[in-house]
Amino acid sequence: MPEHGQQPRRVPCPTCGKPVEWSEQARWRPFCSERCRLIDLGEWLDENHRIPGEETAGAAPPADDESNDR
Numbered sequence: 001m002p003e004h005g006q007q008p009r010r011v012p013c014p015t016c017g018k019p020v021e022w023s024e025q026a027r028w029r030p031f032c033s034e035r036c037r038l039i040d041l042g043e044w045l046d047e048n049h050r051i052p053g054e055e056t057a058g059a060a061p062p063a064d065d066e067s068n069d070r
């Protein structure tokens with residue numbers, strides 16, 4: 001029994017809030033795109049979007065050297 005006349009359900013993208021049609025074409029549902037999905041998963045480092053200040057650029061001072069001082 002085909003359910004024609006039924007509107008596609010829309011859900012807000014959990015990352016950006018953009019309405020996403022919940023259909024088979026919405027490949028990244030409930031996200032609007034692959035990017036938003038990766039952002040939510042915290043795996044979007046490949047996109048060259050790094051948080052400024054988060055990277056220590058190899059200038060990390062030595063910490064926790066106590067064990068060597070005993």
Ligand SMILES: [Zn+2]
Pocket residue numbers: 013014015016017018031032033036
């Ligand atoms: Zn989104």
